[in-house]
Amino acid sequence: QQQVKQSPQSLIVQKGGISIINCAYENTAFDYFPWYQQFPGKGPALLIAIRPDVSEKKEGRFTISFNKSAKQFSLHIMDSQPGDSATYFCAASRTGTASKLTFGTGTRLQVTL
């Protein structure tokens, strides 16, 4: 049972463009929503995370938008660069589960010149 649905599966964006990846969750008990970035041959690494008490969080060119009523959150990459080409995973967890994360299926982003 997929509790976190992620789309699109793959994305091609031109350099300088905006990359947008969307996730939707079902479990209303989730209260922590991180995004992980994975480069080929490496393990995923935390990129940015948000809690439901805020609707947006920005770190540099990366922004998470969160819509609690719709149970959706998204990652926006502004001014996308070739170095951003990677696979991105959204995830969700709830307090008290020792950081057990439920991951989305991943989005392979390619930023072209």
Place this chain on the structure above:
Amino acid sequence: DVKVTQSSRYLVKRTGEKVFLECVQDMDHENMFWYRQDPGLGLRLIYFSYDVKMKEKGDIPEGYSVSREKKERFSLILESASTNQTSMYLCASSFLQGGTYEQYFGPGTRLTVT
């Protein structure tokens, strides 16, 4: 820097073999995890451990077992490897910091079962 290491980057085993995947973290983290990563399916949790000798099943524990005898080491065991266990296996560790847990991943072990 947190470091999570996995014993092998690539492993080829035969059907029916017993397979051990080892993971070591150097930051005294309480929690450790084993995931498998398959294209189109994302990361799926196999088992996790929140303390030495403690373990809990994840979403896909069938065909796997784990061992955590020391805090820094978490082993994944395939009792009798099958071809459908061919996958990328990722180990992670985490601890509570600033009210949240961040998971730190190892580089992965690509296991092929023939």
